[in-house]
Amino acid sequence: MSTAIPDLPILGADDSMLSRKFGHEVANYFSGSPLNRVSFLRTDHAFLNAAFAHPSASFLLLDNYSPLAKDTTTLAYVSKEDIIPLTGPEPFKKTEEEQIKSFNSAVTQPIVLFLGLDERKTGFRYREYKGNPYFAVDATPKGSIEEKARRVIEAVKAKQGVLFVPGGRLLTLNAPEAAIYAQARALLDWNARNPFCGGCGERTLSINAGTKRVCPPTDLAEVPEGGEPRTRADCPTRRGISNLSFPRTDPTVIMAIVSSDGTKLLLGRNKRYPPGWYSTLAGFLEPGESIEEAVRRETWEEGGVKVGRVVIHSSQPWPFPANLMIGAIGQATPDGETINLGNDPELEDAKWYTFDEVREAMSISAIGFGDAVPEGEQRQLRIPPQTAIANRLMAAVIEGYLGASPKM
Incomplete structure (x- = not known):
């Protein structure tokens, strides 16, 4: 019973x-992820770059929060080669400071979340930390990446035995993967709901592998190539230590x-x-x-x-x-x-x-x-x-x- x-x-x-x-x-249900989140490494771009590039890395694609799966009980993961046409080969190449300096609000950047390390498998090592890396990628076609996202989705769907599982409340996954999906879905939803700053109304930038958003002081949107970025209006979220927004x-x-x-x-x-x-x-x-x-x-x-x-x-x-x-x-x-x-x-x-x-x-x-x-x-x-x-x-x-x- x-x-x-x-x-x-x-x-x-x-x-x-x-x-x-x-x-x-x-x-x-939805608790007990098999992944060690090692959240303190989300600001370490050497770690993120190495984890993203490693052959053992697994990537979960979501389209409008519907995850790629083998069936309604089991998620399906893709390789780095499948998502590079959308994310580029080095989505974590720039540091937080460099990302803020080159911010362009007119360009849509796909959200790439670092979810954690599966320590049951030890193909990847970084200092004393080991375990296969897991990422989630928002492949929802939108903004300036709409066509790239559609091509990636169609290419993945063409592979035999996978589909994007629809449903507002997905409660059929096996328990460990339900927890992985829950983490990915909640973070992608938070990023989607917070494109604008609560202090000044300007667009925000997702950093720290999808777990923090900032309000950059400058913007390259509509600036001629090689020109100086536009200085944005003063914003209370950039003063002191309050220049951030974390998932709620x-x-x-x-x-x-x-x-x-x-x-x-x-x-x-x-x-x-x-x-x-x-x-x-x-x-x-x-x-x-x-x-x-x-x-x-x-x-x-x-x-x-x-x-x-x-x-x-x-x-x-x-x-x-x-x-x-x-x-x-x-x-x-x-x-x-x-x-x-x-x-x-x-x-x-x-x-x-x-x-x-x-x-x-x-x-x-x-x-x-x-x-x-x-x-x-x-x-x-x-x-x-x-x-x-x-x-x-x-x-x-x-x-x-x-x-x-x-x-x-």
């Missing part, structure tokens, strides 16, 4: 004080709410859900709000239910576009279980379901967010698949997570 997803990262059998008291750590992560609470007597779960239904589909409630944290407060506020605003004790269960990266789902379990107060949808019209319906009803729903073949419900099963309770943290929170509750005695 609730067998763990194969290959999810689970800490080895450790006998630490924390594991004895609180149980084993819980891992969720939006914290979101998602909670399994248990009835006061510990026998039922509160599930809600959004009008966008497939027929019969219910899930746990969720919402964004607000400034100056703790996780526990957000769980209580969102549950009351969306469902009218008042929550007492809240415990944090686990978390899940959710790259659609940049959320961190903080999973919690809360318990309704004895006098606060009445459902009221009149505060916030976000939910179409909300109900209390018994543990047995949730168990039965878990035994039915799961359907994804955009999947059609089989004929004749429209009235059955449906819940999100195991790849969603909502499912894992429900499973934790009905399997006795709240009733387990601490291991001393």
Whole structure:
């Protein structure tokens, strides 16, 4: 019923004080990348150049966030030779200072992300660091690279057995590659959403292998060849140490709410859900709000239910576009279980379901967010698949997570 997803990262059998008291750590889909990000090397252009040029390097292509794959479960990677027509042979040749000095806002540069090193394979070495390099490349046809990108996409698609897997929420990949895809998708989305500076409105430049954006002080756009670059207007983001923009992560609470007597779960239904589909409630944290407060506020605003004790269960990266789902379990107060949808019209319906009803729903073949419900099963309770943290929170509750005695 609730067998763990194969290959999810689970800490080895450790006998630490924390594991004895609180149980084993819980891992969720989209976490547990097999790559060591070595994030401190993203500014080392000698490292990036060597990693990009090495024969062991693997490149994941994405077209409008759809990854290249062998099928819906397995990603497909291409070689340096496949992407050079788009990226050029040395996309990391220039240092940050040189990139800023030669910035031309009229020229579209393809985003090439350094994702990390797979230390299980040691074909590449740089100082004391070793492991095959992994990159992601945005091959979306746009701007001045539109034709180059189209040619690369068509050439890759012509190879037998690969395709760009569409879908707004890709939840079918094997767990390790889902984590790689999540990292790539979130970073490419962030770059695409931040082409302009928040301080002056001018175009920004992606540096540090796709993980930082800056507002250059000059621009070569519309400058005759050999001419001096145009000086841009003064910008607050270039003063002091604030001349940067880093990728954002939006914290979101998602909670399994248990009835006061510990026998039922509160599930809600959004009008966008497939027929019969219910899930746990969720919402964004607000400034100056703790996780526990957000769980209580969102549950009351969306469902009218008042929550007492809240415990944090686990978390899940959710790259659609940049959320961190903080999973919690809360318990309704004895006098606060009445459902009221009149505060916030976000939910179409909300109900209390018994543990047995949730168990039965878990035994039915799961359907994804955009999947059609089989004929004749429209009235059955449906819940999100195991790849969603909502499912894992429900499973934790009905399997006795709240009733387990601490291991001393």
